[in-house]
Amino acid sequence: MRDSAAFVPELDFVGEVDGEIIANIMCAKSKIARPDGDKLAILTFGPVSVKPEWHGRRFGAEIIRHSLDCARDLDYGAVIIVGHPQYYPRFGFKPANGYGLTMPDGGTFAAFMALELKRGYLGAAGGKWHADKVFEINITAFSEWNKVFQARRK
Ligand SMILES: CC(C)(COP(=O)(O)OP(=O)(O)OC[C@H]1O[C@@H](n2cnc3c(N)ncnc32)[C@H](O)[C@@H]1OP(=O)(O)O)[C@@H](O)C(=O)NCCC(=O)NCCS
Known part of the structure; x- marks a missing residue:
């Protein structure tokens, strides 16, 4: 990445x-393709992770809030993620379809969420979210990597 x-x-x-x-936590630039052909620059975070033995002690919340604060300071206007719909609303994320946004295939689902860092940045024009290809997972390569990771954890 x-x-x-x-x-x-x-x-x-x-x-x-x-x-x-x-x-x-790591972030990458992504974009929204407006129906009129314009592109809107946004941010996507992920992976975000906390070691299992430290779960539930607010480290996840702390690192996510820190990342969002820094993104705002760097002048990013909005963040779009696919994540747990029960977890991310506490940071202000809302269903992305409320902003007229969809996946590239036109679909939408509860885990597809958006947060405006600047009020009104996403506007009303809607559009299709295009995550950078760095987020595309090669399942075969991932499975091979995961075997190594599991072995190291034992
Ligand atoms: C998601 C994750 C980063 C949260 O970190 P954390 O330090 O445990 O989270 P916090 O202590 O800040 O918050 C705990 C809250 O998150 C909730 N939560 C944690 N994982 C969740 C999940 N998978 N789905 C829904 N809620 C979840 C807990 O139920 C708890 O809720 P509560 O505050 O209402 O009691 C951590 O669980 C993790 O690393 N998970 C594995 C990797 C992952 O799933 N990353 C996110 C991909 S979208």
């Missing part, structure tokens, strides 16, 4: 406790 032109190095954070990395 860090080799991608869409990656935002200023928004690449880890959380540490006593020198141990227990959380991370």
Whole structure:
């Protein structure tokens, strides 16, 4: 992900406790294609993770809020994610279809959410969200990587 032109190095954070990395969040630029052909620059975060033994102690909330605050300081106007619909509303995320936004195929679902960092940034024109290709997962490569990861955790 860090080799991608869409990656935002200023928004690449880890959380540490006593020198141990227990959380991370990364961001990439993405865009909305308006029906009239215009493009609107936005941000997408992910992966965001907290080590399982540290779950439920607000480290996730803290690193997400920090990332969103920094994104606002860097002048990004909005963030669009696909994530747990029970978790992200606490940060202000709302269903993206409320802004007239859809996936590239025109579909929408509860996990597809948007947050305006600048009020009114998403406007009313709607459009299709295009995540950067860095978020496309090669399932075969992922499965191979995951085997290594599982082995290391034992
Ligand atoms: C999602 C994640 C980052 C949250 O981190 P965390 O430090 O445990 O979260 P916090 O302590 O800030 O918040 C805990 C709350 O999140 C909720 N939550 C955690 N995982 C959730 C999930 N998968 N779906 C819905 N809610 C979830 C908990 O129920 C809890 O709710 P409450 O505040 O109402 O009690 C962490 O669970 C994680 O790393 N999960 C695995 C990776 C992942 O799923 N990443 C997100 C991809 S969209």
